[in-house]
């Protein structure tokens with residue numbers, strides 16, 4: 541007879557530059573409690589670690605469970621890091637962090653197993669576990685927000701590659717001497733398919749036609765203008781979709797995924813974005829690579845990263 545597990549619940553946290561989001565889940569991924577708080581990263585490293593620990597404890601309290609019922613905590617962090625060593629290198633949005641052994645620090649403070657991974661990888665794992673990519677053998681996830689985050693899930697596990705960098709799809713070079721990217725390279729997907737990339741495209745089109753625009757140029761407004769029949773807004777989204785399609789066609793030929801999930805603010809543009817993406821992929825990739833491929837919108841929204849973090853801890857306990 542199988543032994544009844546004594547610790548039934550798992551914590552998951554997604555630590556971003558703006559917010560800490562946490563969940564307490566059961567083994568099937570049902571959320572028992574969730575908390576969202578500002579990160580307040582400017583207060584420094586130690587204050588943030590204390591805040592994270594407190595938020596995790598409060599999440600357990602809110603659910604009515606006890607800390608002794610928790611098997612461990614999975615942590616997602618918006619930073620380059622080494623998941624194997626549990627080390628955070630240098631988060632771009634958090635001052636005072638450099639080579640911090642965050643996993644070991646948290647294990648000591650929480651007195652339970654802790655796993656650590658990059659936030660975009662965990663969004664991919666979350667969408668594979670409970671969201672738009674359930675059951676996929678190979679899932680590729682792109683989060684189109686301030687930047688373009690990427691993650692690859694193969695046979696239910698995050699693919700980290702040799703040095704932990706795998707999945708940085710936002711930094712796939714698409715234009716040899718293209719726009720400067722935040723990473724220092726030129727012509728990365730992120731420079732075109734992020735929120736800022738879409739805004740830049742809209743500005744280029746307006747400049748070319750020598751017309752102005754009432755209202756601030758944001759992805760939300762561009763979507764609103766497109767829906768009310770504005771041709772330039774429609775074109776800006778289409779151009780963004782085409783370049784995303786070019787990138788996904790290459791991914792389709794290389795990895796042959798069954799699901800590509802698109803999340804983040806830019807993915808809210810619906811068919812204006814998804815139609816040109818799908819068309820371009822069909823035009824460029826091998827027909828066999830497209831046959832089984834579904835390109836879908838993310839389903840979990842805000843909680844994807846924290847859910848993926850909980851899942852990642854579960855997988856690490858399974859060995």
Ligand SMILES: [Zn+2]
Pocket residue numbers: 710711712721722723724725728730
């Ligand atoms: Zn880049």
